Amino acid sequence: MGIDSKKVYSFLRSKAIRRISGELFTLTYGALVAELLRDLESPLAVNRQLDKMGYNIGLRLADDLLAKNSQIQRCTDMHQVADVLAKVALRSYLGVTAQVSNWNARNDEFSLILESNPLAEFVEVPPELAQDLRYSQILCGAIRGALEMMHMEVQTFIVQEHSQSVEIRVKFIRILQESVPPGDD
Amino acid sequence: MNSLISGPSFPFEFLHAEIIRYEKQREAEQIEKRKNWIEEVRNNPQMEVSLLDEQLKSVKQVFIQGNAETRLEGLGYRVGFVLVEKIAKDLPRMVTELERMKFLCKEFWTAVFGKQVDNLRTNHQGIYVIQDNKFFILANFAEGKQHMEESAIYLAFPCGIIRGALYNLGITSLVTSSVESVPAVKFHVHMQQKS
Numbered sequence: 001m002g003i004d005s006k007k008v009y010s011f012l013r014s015k016a017i018r019r020i021s022g023e024l025f026t027l028t029y030g031a032l033v034a035e036l037l038r039d040l041e042s043p044l045a046v047n048r049q050l051d052k053m054g055y056n057i058g059l060r061l062a063d064d065l066l067a068k069n070s071q072i073q074r075c076t077d078m079h080q081v082a083d084v085l086a087k088v089a090l091r092s093y094l095g096v097t098a099q100v101s102n103w104n105a106r107n108d109e110f111s112l113i114l115e116s117n118p119l120a121e122f123v124e125v126p127p128e129l130a131q132d133l134r135y136s137q138i139l140c141g142a143i144r145g146a147l148e149m150m151h152m153e154v155q156t157f158i159v160q161e162h163s164q165s166v167e168i169r170v171k172f173i174r175i176l177q178e179s180v181p182p183g184d185d
Numbered sequence: 186m187n188s189l190i191s192g193p194s195f196p197f198e199f200l201h202a203e204i205i206r207y208e209k210q211r212e213a214e215q216i217e218k219r220k221n222w223i224e225e226v227r228n229n230p231q232m233e234v235s236l237l238d239e240q241l242k243s244v245k246q247v248f249i250q251g252n253a254e255t256r257l258e259g260l261g262y263r264v265g266f267v268l269v270e271k272i273a274k275d276l277p278r279m280v281t282e283l284e285r286m287k288f289l290c291k292e293f294w295t296a297v298f299g300k301q302v303d304n305l306r307t308n309h310q311g312i313y314v315i316q317d318n319k320f321f322i323l324a325n326f327a328e329g330k331q332h333m334e335e336s337a338i339y340l341a342f343p344c345g346i347i348r349g350a351l352y353n354l355g356i357t358s359l360v361t362s363s364v365e366s367v368p369a370v371k372f373h374v375h376m377q378q379k380s
Binding site for chain 1: 195196197199200201203204206207211256260263264267268271297342
């Protein structure tokens with residue numbers, strides 16, 4: 001009995017560590033959004049600020065992703081880009097995988113669907129804000145920033161966001177030329 | 186366990202850096218606003234009352250909200266307050282102050298910051314010093330003394346986390362940090378008397 005409960009305890013703790021270090025991130029993000037809402041007083045301005053922060057993060061995250069996942073090869077079409085985003089990038093940084101769907105006819109536009117959104121784990125967006133506030137906008141910014149580091153200009157936006165799932169639309173615009181340095185703004 | 190922590194802690198560090206950048210920028214804007222306002226008041230000493238009333242709102246905003254570090258600490262407080270509940274909910278009740286501090290240094294620290302603290306000292310009169318020889322936020326900084334000044338603002342948020350956690354355990358405290366050599370950090374916890 002004594003040994004068993006000890007085992008259970010240490011098992012629970014090892015589980016708890018994994019979950020909680022992510023919780024630090026989730027809670028910090030939540031506190032940030034709340035503070036931005038207080039500061040900027042307009043959900044649209046908050047979306048913009050979150051997008052900007054995500055973009056800055058994405059610029060640096062791209063380096064990290066390629067450094068740690070040497071199996072990623074150069075992507076030659078958007079299907080491969082979508083695969084890397086959904087299966088590798090989101091898994092290594094948020095611990096979830098996304099589904100890729102809703103390709104358009106020209107194959108340059110797709111949706112990433114996150115069934116469980118770790119950012120919104122403990123969040124309930126009040127109804128008066130739900131219309132305008134894009135709680136997970138930072139993800140859009142991060143994807144845009146990361147792809148810009150790979151010389152791909154994309155448009156990203158959140159199509160719909162429910163309490164636990166979020167659909168992000170990614171649209172390819174053009175390939176950036178080598179000579180254009182990515183702005184760090 | 187290492188991979189568990191170093192993996193997910195990465196996005197947090199980036200997010201944290203962005204928050205700091207935002208707060209710094211905001212502080213600079215606030216200082217600018219305040220300057221402009223003072224300038225304006227100086228230039229027309231007999232301002233109309235209606236104009237003053239109009240400005241009062243923005244003036245309050247500028248003066249009430251503190252500087253970047255205070256605001257970061259406040260953010261951390263919120264986070265720590267919630268986090269500690271999640272970590273402590275299945276543990277037996279902690280009775281003494283020392284027990285709570287030990288919980289903070291072991292379970293809480295491991296769960297949140299990825300490792301135990303390296304040293305906990307107290308003078309038994311309400312002052313505790315928690316030492317972490319490789320604090321995770323500073324782990325990526327160049328070691329030594331060259332970035333000591335910049336490191337201060339990176340510790341405001343963790344200080345808030347600690348204060349929030351202790352507050353939710355029933356301890357009202359003041360938490361400050363000091364760095365003698367990156368990445369070793371000392372957190373000083375001053376207990377406040379409950380009134």
